[in-house]
Amino acid sequence: MTDTHPTSFNGITPTPAWAFQQYERIRQWLPDGLPAKQQPHSQTLDNLAPLADQFRVFVFDAFGVLNAGDRAFPAAIERFRALQEMGSQLQILSNAATASHPRLVEKYRRIGFEITPDQLISSRWLLEQSLAIRAREGTWGVIAPEKSEPATLPVNWHPVRPPFTRQLQRELDDYDGLIMLSSEDWNEDMQAALEASLRQRPRPLEIANPDLVAPRGDCLTLEPGFFAHRARETCGVIPEFYGKPYAPAFRAVLERFPSIPPEQILMVGDTLHTDILGGQSTGMKTMLITAEGSLQGMNIPDCISQSGIAPDFIATEI
Incomplete structure (x- = not known):
């Protein structure tokens, strides 16, 4: 299956050195260490x-x-x-937040790790637990590809997926909150639409995966945390992170x-x-x-x- 996580954005191609500096740049938004x-x-x-x-x-x-x-x-x-x-x-x-908990367990078993479901904690699972404990009111836009099975989320949701259209912008503006599970297929047009919508009407933005990048063999991909922090900087919203x-x-x-x-x-x-x-x-x-x-x-x-x-x-x- 072709991986469609973005490997560049607005001229940025992530490297380990770039990612390290980006984490340092957002340090105030990370937990306190020792x-x-x-x-x-x-x-x-x-x-x-x-x-x-x-x-x-x-x-x-x-x-x-x-x-x-x-x-x-x-x-x-x-x-x-x-x-x-x-x-x-x-x-x-x-x-990881693209795959549901059962599918992620299945993946790790398939590639050689004999785990049981209770040996895996994913940011997707943590988000789902939060949604189950504290109900979110209204209709939420969920940023995720179809294969990620967003229907497992206990929330009234609608998909937010490329390509960008005027209709998609209107839908973004109407959602009561937004959840980002995955950055697959995310691009400059979609990010601009998200930021425009949040600037116009700030609303909750919940991010399962806080990673800025992820190593995928010979490259780093840009992950939901990168796009969430961009939205924080341009719109003033404070994302809620789970991983x-x-x-x-x-x-x-x-x-x-x-x-x-x-x-x-x-x-x-x-x-x-x-x-x-x-x-x-x-x-x-x-x-x-x-x-x-x-x-x-x-x-x-x-x-x-x-x-x-x-x-x-x-x-x-x-």
Whole structure:
């Protein structure tokens, strides 16, 4: 299946260096991390093996750690399986929101990770839980491709999809709120229409996936968080986010293991500003993976110094 997430926008082609600077630019809108004096001195390891018996729960980011698109990393499959055989508690904490929860579980099983539904927390699932607990009034526009099954959302919704037309602009203006599940097929015309509508009448904007970019093999794609922050800057709306690094994602992990202290949980991710910052903000220990993720090819010590976000451990792969 062809991936249609945007790889450029208004002349921007995302690179790891560009993405890092963008995260730094929006830092005030991210959770607070540890104060500088409390930042750990990162320990460099070859992989996760030396830590296998030091933590009771391992939480893995997906893209850049376990897989890139539909390509699973062989070493990740082996490590995941080895930890399962040891009896470790494992979770995948993903900002993916295009696929429904059952389809995302199915995907990870298909590419080699033998997980059960309760071993996956996705930003899509977190949004759906919020919608179920707190009903949203009126009619909401949902930005998502048809294949993403937006009908699973417990809200009165209508689709918002390209191409841009005058009719689409009128519909945007009438919605009581907007939800963005996916940036697939999103383009300059659609973003301009969204921003024009929100400037005219500010309304709630809920974003399942806060990522600015996602690693998909040989490129980075622009994700919903990028477009949400553009809307914030141009329209003054304050998006509501559900995935990493924000509290709902990490709180959901802690709620699944109420008897386990956060410091006995290791968050493993490829992004300082989402995985590591979010894990730190809830008291978890953290591990940064560098081989294929969003910091691929970057000078990691420089990134840590510039951001002030230091993981407990650094490894090329898990």
